[in-house]
Amino acid sequence: MTAAAGVDQASGRASEFDRGTAVAPRRDQPSVYDAELDGGWRIGGGINGGLLLAVVGSALKQELGAVDGHADPFSLSAYYLSAGRPGPAEIRTEAVRRGRTVSTGAATLLQSGEDGRLVERLRVLASYGDLDAAKGEVRTTATPPVMPPPEECISTEHAPPDFLANAALLERLDLRLDPACVGWALGEPSGEGRIQGWLRLADGREPDPLMLLLAVDALPPVTFDLGLYGWTPTLELTAHVRARPVPGWLRVTHATRNLAGGFLEEDAEVWDASGRLVAQSRQLAVVPRGA
């Protein structure tokens, strides 16, 4: 079913996201995978950090899922080392510990640098398991964000052209921002440090656990809502996938409470169409210059 969800039913072609996160095991090197980073996932100066995380997540899914059926990401922690570029990438994985309900993995994604030497893009630790086996009661005080329906929200096609020029990623997404959080697009940021909206993939590919790794880092940086419009490099991002999402729109919120000493934390929460909290993430990012 997951495979079918990744194929355009009309054309029979794999979705952009599935092609973008596809990895092939290398024949002569166990636990090493090859991928191709597509320029269509660029944002600002490099490949989107959420997409990079999903590519590594895809390799770990093969490495950890093959033996124990632990094919769903429960938690990934990524330390970003340099900007990903369009082109080939290799992912080296390691099964650190295979447990009964959870397996732990490590991975690194590398690309050839300008001098031909391999350069690390991100280093990852992760826990994988089977989300369908993770039953149990739900006691949550977390509630989905309140916002107008997608058709009353702001599509990114209305964003300023100079913003769109360096945001190829946005063409792959159908992102509808809550009008209450887009004052920054008009030069009037709220100062609250909150951005939220509806999200789905533009080609209709339904969400799954791997796609949630993209979703937690797909919205404009929350610093826009603080009036800081520069680039916000991620130092560290940890994502927890809390449930398998049902098909349909996702609701995503980004918020920060503490911008200090040149860094800020950015918390993301993702709800599925049934109103369930399916992913939580936090990243530590660098405050744009001029702040």
Added chain:
Amino acid sequence: MTAAAGVDQASGRASEFDRGTAVAPRRDQPSVYDAELDGGWRIGGGINGGLLLAVVGSALKQELGAVDGHADPFSLSAYYLSAGRPGPAEIRTEAVRRGRTVSTGAATLLQSGEDGRLVERLRVLASYGDLDAAKGEVRTTATPPVMPPPEECISTEHAPPDFLANAALLERLDLRLDPACVGWALGEPSGEGRIQGWLRLADGREPDPLMLLLAVDALPPVTFDLGLYGWTPTLELTAHVRARPVPGWLRVTHATRNLAGGFLEEDAEVWDASGRLVAQSRQLAVVPRGA
């Protein structure tokens, strides 16, 4: 000054925390450090996870701090693999990337298992830098928790004896819990999923960035406030150190919003005596049985 803060001024003896997190570089193996895990840091079935994180943090401080002066933890992500036991431990570190303002490291802590083979306790990725260089404006909407002064809070010496029996750790801490959050000790948990209190080390050793790694995992699990009294193993914990704490009491909050599918997230925040948010952490933990 940090060294002096770790020494009892009267006796000239290193504090329990400094002795508990001391690491010695191994002469014949670069980047490998030896430590001794003291039984006084036990809680439940093993050594406290925050103390283990501080021991690894101490080794990375030596490894990364020696070259670039990046001696302060900015972010550590730990994946817990097995319970730490009292006795010798070895920490293998790797400088993944040395940057201008931030260096990235990796580490693993191992102990000899029952059959003499080395067993991994936790695997860590981390970013280090210089907190004194991390100046810049502070824009925060986060506010310290409101609670009665320490002398009106509940000391753990009043906790039930069967709880204290497996909590050697608590003798090393001066922990004063907000009376509003300790209904669980009387069998009347609030159900809100929140525990907060004042914290300092029992021997008077002042807080520093390394001690904050213990502080984020030192309170009773937030599940107690949900009426779940079992053991809550940590799968993953990421801590961000946001500022160097001033001397004095820390205020620590633990909260959860989403207990679901057998897992819960536990967010910790630590404020120093000046009212500044000095650390944030989130862990993904296993819900106790019977929930």
